[in-house]
Amino acid sequence: MPSSPFCRRPDCDVAQSGVCALRNDPIESCSEYEPEEAALDHGEDEGELEAPPRPVEPKLTLHRSDMLNRSELWSMRKAAATTTVSLVGDVKAGKTTLIAALYGAFCKGPFAGYTFRSSRTLTAFARRHHKALERSDLPLPATDRTSRQDGVGFFHLNVVRGTGQHHLLIADRSGEDFRAARRDTSLIPALWELAMADRICFMLDAGKLARPETRSGYKRKFKQQIWALLNNGAIPDDAVLEIVSTKLDKLATKPSLVPVLDELLDFENVIAEEFRTAGHTIGMRRICAMPRSNFGVGMIGLEELFQGWLTPRPLKDVAPLPANAPARWVDRMLTS
Ligand SMILES: Nc1nc2c(ncn2[C@@H]2O[C@H](COP(=O)(O)OP(=O)(O)OP(=O)(O)O)[C@@H](O)[C@H]2O)c(=O)[nH]1
Ligand SMILES: [Mg+2]
Structure with missing residues (x-):
């Protein structure tokens, strides 16, 4: 050379x-x-090349870790069995606070008998949770309003109990979307997450029942919301329906730490009866996810709620209905 x-x-x-x-x-x-x-x-x-070529490192895909959108959701649901919970409620009903509280509970350790394994939406969780912490330097813990522009987003939790693992997806969207769909039912088809939900939780702000001036109007709108979705085919037949009453701390007048449940109980009974008459079953849950009005009340009902969400849905009865006054003998077999 x-x-x-x-x-x-x-x-x-x-x-x-x-x-x-x-x-x-x-x-x-x-x-x-x-x-x-x-x-x-x-x-x-070539003669100077002594070191062997470096092995090609496999590419590592990092997830955004923000809320899952529609396309990310499908790929996840294809890969693993999931339970999808959809939170439905007017503005400030406490939907996002509940999600942040569940994440906060898993940050401390095992919760409701489940251990945290992974999440595809850690950043989204942490952002919602941050303002509920003392270190956020707010005068009171709070949650940012969910923006209507964001549409619906899904939070993901992968938890383990014994040898079984569960993937939970929780849908959150702005209460303004639900309010708008209640007023104008042509907007209901845009709430597409309801069609894929295993459970639908109607979030009832129990604090609004405590105030006589808001009570009756709120009750009427709350029922109207559920009926609007049911009557317009937005709720799948096999979805488990439940009413989740939030902000129980507002039902406990200081210095008492015990929520007064009379008004809430009456309303729950009225709804359950109304739905039973129309052939629907609806469960009742009561929670307090952020007791900012009366800290002594503490968190209420989150463990039971979470365990309920991960309980397998009862299997659908697929047995054929007996025929009414059948002409053929073979059809009468089902009646005996
Ligand atoms: N006292 C009390 N306040 C609560 C509780 N849960 C939520 N809040 C407060 O209620 C307000 C609304 O809560 P969010 O979780 O943002 O309500 P949301 O349903 O997500 O509201 P949108 O995003 O507007 O649809 C916030 O200021 C919360 O701090 C509770 O258990 N007790
Ligand atoms: Mg919200």
């Missing part, structure tokens, strides 16, 4: 010293100089 890659003379070391062996200055005036050759990348001589 010549000493210089761009001089044809083997005795010229212009590449290292910058001085032409034939004393040409400038170097371009030398007839042996090869400027085009100099511009080339000569690479390494």
Whole structure:
């Protein structure tokens, strides 16, 4: 190999010293100089390659860790068995606070008999949870209003109990969307997450029942919300329905730490009866996810709620209904 890659003379070391062996200055005036050759990348001589080529590292895909959108959701539901819970409620009913409280509970350790394993939405959880912490420096813990522009988003939790693991997806969207759909039922088809929900939780702000001036209007709107969704085919037949009453701390007047449940109980009974008459079953849950009105009340009902969500749904009865006054003997077998 010549000493210089761009001089044809083997005795010229212009590449290292910058001085032409034939004393040409400038170097371009030398007839042996090869400027085009100099511009080339000569690479390494094969003989000098001693180290073996590095193995190609497999590419590691990092997830955004924010709420899952529709396309991410389908790929996850294809890969593993999931339980999907949809939270339905007017503005400030306590939907996002409940989600943040569940995440906060798993941050401390095992919760409701389940251990945290993983989550595809850790950043989304942490953002919601942050403001509920003392260190957020707010005068009171709080939750940001969910923006209507964001549409629906899903939080993911993968938890383990014994040898079984569960993937839970919780849908959250702005209460303004539900309010708008209640007023204008042509907007109901946009609430597409309901069609894929295993459980639908109607969030009832129990604090509004404590105030006589808001009570009756709120009750009417709450029932109207559920009926609007049911009557417009937004609720799948096999979804488990439950009413989740939030903010129980507002039912406990200081210095008492015990919520007064009379008004709530009456309303629950009225709804349950109304739905039973129409052929629907609806369960009742009561929670307090952030007792900011009366801290002594503490968290209520979150463990039971979470355990209920992960309880397998009762299997659908697929037995054919007996025929009414059948003409054929074979059809009468079902009646006996
Ligand atoms: N006192 C009390 N306040 C609560 C409780 N849960 C939530 N809140 C407060 O209620 C307000 C609304 O809570 P969110 O969780 O943001 O309600 P949301 O249903 O997500 O509301 P949108 O995002 O507007 O649909 C916040 O200021 C919370 O701090 C509770 O258990 N007790
Ligand atoms: Mg919200």
